[in-house]
Ligand SMILES: Nc1nc2c(ncn2[C@@H]2O[C@H](COP(=O)(O)OP(=O)(O)OP(=O)(O)O)[C@@H](O)[C@H]2O)c(=O)[nH]1
């Protein structure tokens with residue numbers, strides 16, 4: 741599949757205020773918005789074209805609303821996702837409990853979805869390490885258990901943000917390459933193909 745275009749559906753999940761929209765903003769527009777916090781309503785969609793080797797990859801990113809009011813809606817947005825970035829705030833332990841909730845959901849309902857755990861706002865720890873409320877090693881053990889990868893990012897400084905999305909794309913490209921190989925061997929993968937799920941998109 742050299743030179744081929746690849747589309748990947750990615751969903752952002754996690755408690756409200758953990759910084760999902762800020763991560764997407766940093767990755768797509770390389771900026772960090774200051775000013776009053778604006779919660780996402782429903783979900784927002786943004787696409788980013790990038791490359792992995794000689795392949796053009798379009799990440800179609802669904803940024804969901806973390807508020808529990810929108811929980812049922814988030815389920816619509818993660819359907820068919822190939823990757824889920826499950827975010828928690830490194831300074832808020834309750835947000836990690838909420839992340840575990842989304843992981844359970846994804847693992848029972850979205851088998852083909854690769855999970856990435858993302859601890860956000862690492863810049864706050866650079867300022868004061870005592871603000872950490874989610875232990876790195878505890879999450880690393882948990883991540884190993886659920887076969888997820890773990891990143892700690894800051895949308896404020898940009899730390900590890902590109903690295904996270906680049907890894908999502910690279911992992912998907914290597915899985916897609918494997919699927920092409922097995923298709924060549926006559927394996928029916930039609931059930932695995934899930935089209936992008938476009939519906940309403942508010943901000
Ligand atoms: N210091 C710091 N603050 C951040 C960072 N990321 C987000 N924030 C702040 O945290 C607040 C919430 O960020 P959002 O990106 O709107 O959070 P969200 O997860 O999209 O929230 P919902 O849309 O309600 O689910 C905002 O005030 C951001 O400025 C970060 O990396 N560092």
Ligand SMILES: [Mg+2]
Pocket residue numbers: 760761762778779780803804805806
């Ligand atoms: Mg948001």
